[in-house]
Amino acid sequence: MSKRIRAAVVGLGNIGHAALEAIEAADDFELAGLVRRKTSLDRTLPRALAGLPVAADVADLGPVDVVLLATPTRETPAIARTYLERGIRTVDSFDLHGDIVRVRRELHAVARAGGAVAVVAAGWDPGTDSVVRALFELMAPRGITTTNFGPGMSMGHTVAVKAIPGVRDALSLTIPAGAGVHRRMVYVALEPGADPDAVRQAILADPYFAHDETHVAFVDDVERLKDVGHGVVMERKGTSGRTANQRFSFEMRIHNPALTAQVMVSAARAAMRLQPGAYTLIEIPPVAFLPGDVETWIARLV
Amino acid sequence: MSKRIRAAVVGLGNIGHAALEAIEAADDFELAGLVRRKTSLDRTLPRALAGLPVAADVADLGPVDVVLLATPTRETPAIARTYLERGIRTVDSFDLHGDIVRVRRELHAVARAGGAVAVVAAGWDPGTDSVVRALFELMAPRGITTTNFGPGMSMGHTVAVKAIPGVRDALSLTIPAGAGVHRRMVYVALEPGADPDAVRQAILADPYFAHDETHVAFVDDVERLKDVGHGVVMERKGTSGRTANQRFSFEMRIHNPALTAQVMVSAARAAMRLQPGAYTLIEIPPVAFLPGDVETWIARLV
Numbered sequence: 001m002s003k004r005i006r007a008a009v010v011g012l013g014n015i016g017h018a019a020l021e022a023i024e025a026a027d028d029f030e031l032a033g034l035v036r037r038k039t040s041l042d043r044t045l046p047r048a049l050a051g052l053p054v055a056a057d058v059a060d061l062g063p064v065d066v067v068l069l070a071t072p073t074r075e076t077p078a079i080a081r082t083y084l085e086r087g088i089r090t091v092d093s094f095d096l097h098g099d100i101v102r103v104r105r106e107l108h109a110v111a112r113a114g115g116a117v118a119v120v121a122a123g124w125d126p127g128t129d130s131v132v133r134a135l136f137e138l139m140a141p142r143g144i145t146t147t148n149f150g151p152g153m154s155m156g157h158t159v160a161v162k163a164i165p166g167v168r169d170a171l172s173l174t175i176p177a178g179a180g181v182h183r184r185m186v187y188v189a190l191e192p193g194a195d196p197d198a199v200r201q202a203i204l205a206d207p208y209f210a211h212d213e214t215h216v217a218f219v220d221d222v223e224r225l226k227d228v229g230h231g232v233v234m235e236r237k238g239t240s241g242r243t244a245n246q247r248f249s250f251e252m253r254i255h256n257p258a259l260t261a262q263v264m265v266s267a268a269r270a271a272m273r274l275q276p277g278a279y280t281l282i283e284i285p286p287v288a289f290l291p292g293d294v295e296t297w298i299a300r301l302v
Numbered sequence: 303m304s305k306r307i308r309a310a311v312v313g314l315g316n317i318g319h320a321a322l323e324a325i326e327a328a329d330d331f332e333l334a335g336l337v338r339r340k341t342s343l344d345r346t347l348p349r350a351l352a353g354l355p356v357a358a359d360v361a362d363l364g365p366v367d368v369v370l371l372a373t374p375t376r377e378t379p380a381i382a383r384t385y386l387e388r389g390i391r392t393v394d395s396f397d398l399h400g401d402i403v404r405v406r407r408e409l410h411a412v413a414r415a416g417g418a419v420a421v422v423a424a425g426w427d428p429g430t431d432s433v434v435r436a437l438f439e440l441m442a443p444r445g446i447t448t449t450n451f452g453p454g455m456s457m458g459h460t461v462a463v464k465a466i467p468g469v470r471d472a473l474s475l476t477i478p479a480g481a482g483v484h485r486r487m488v489y490v491a492l493e494p495g496a497d498p499d500a501v502r503q504a505i506l507a508d509p510y511f512a513h514d515e516t517h518v519a520f521v522d523d524v525e526r527l528k529d530v531g532h533g534v535v536m537e538r539k540g541t542s543g544r545t546a547n548q549r550f551s552f553e554m555r556i557h558n559p560a561l562t563a564q565v566m567v568s569a570a571r572a573a574m575r576l577q578p579g580a581y582t583l584i585e586i587p588p589v590a591f592l593p594g595d596v597e598t599w600i601a602r603l604v
Contacts (some may be wrong), residue, residue: 019543246556248552250553260546298585
């Protein structure tokens, strides 16, 4: 076995926790430790993480091949930059679909200058779902693909709501309404004295919610509503060559942070094999995400 | 628009016909013509193909960037070699799973020497299904994937039966028996005087059938039983990181030659973008199969 990949996790939210587990579960990886903001350094780690090296600067964790950025999506590109400039590979699950072209382009320049690799939008959507949509297109170039999420808690949407002043806790549920249309059910617990109408308006105006039918409900306790199960159904009816009615469907029912973190770890492996630059998942050969040698996977999968 | 890709088709069976259609339907391709064996050159083309340039040697079709090999699977690697040696890219849908590592390795050396690209096993299974299986693995590294084919006519199996002496016409139907197990229903029309038992034994001993429960039925007319619809259900239940019960499913219901030919045309596009060598589909970035520029696809699919 060749040298293990030394990976660190930045951030300790849902995905950070799952990323630590996924690194430890991967035989070809070695967990270098956790990077937290200075202000979080004094917080006690959960007992399950006792003994885990923690630092405010990745340099204090020894040599690190790649960092998994489990940071709030909107802060992630700026954080990625600081690692890439130092020549450290990054993997993120940045999920603002409309900004991915720009973020990839910006990080591409930084990564090449730093001699590093960034894998961007490496979750399940954007991420592995994007690869499935690419497969659908190459198999049936004319047709319509619909992506139907949920029912399930959207982490990106939930984090966006939590960032709104006056919100103590929140949960955003995605409900599939068919043909790629979704309803957002947002459950909010307010800070004492917060104005519900102001919070509701801030949610409806947020780019995460502005394009979907969104319902906001105020509750006392969000915690008891939480379940991180999620899913998607993607469908395409299209034409191959001149032959219509080709039908494709991809469905999954998954633990959301666990899948996101696993895709990030697999993408970290790919990052070790790519030339400097920034990549989305559709730009990477699928076998590059898998451990070991190519011919073994061809024999098993092809 | 950049220069069109000039492609020729070799062979005029089910896949050859569909490949001609798929090339004509692709805006970024130009059909150079059809290559047939010398012995077939005098045969009249179907009326729909009137005016199509036909030659026994690809050199007589003008400059050709890539050939789609719609030839019997077992003859295909040797035929690919003759093109790669001349520096012409090849795409095939070679489908003997157990031989793909060896064929790719052999064609890799020839392709590199000829400065050409070979995309091997570029159908749907092996092919796009292989990419889905790779996705399943990278999302949930521990678990079991089952691939359940059919019901549908298997072209590779059908061609294998037709090659047996004494067989006038044949059809091999694949029936899913669950958990990746299949039954093969083979319908055979015999040549006058052929020995049914000898034909049956030859079928059961063929590597295409030796591992599956196979039933052979003798009929007068195979033609009226034929339908080229096919399908697959691939399922995986696995573990992401340390989280079990992640569930994935991919299903399609398709016109078999049309999908195979479309995948080959998409792979021909990828062949234009790859460094010399031989590749299976899991070794190629998914976006390389799609026309136009990468950022447009990132904006649409990621």
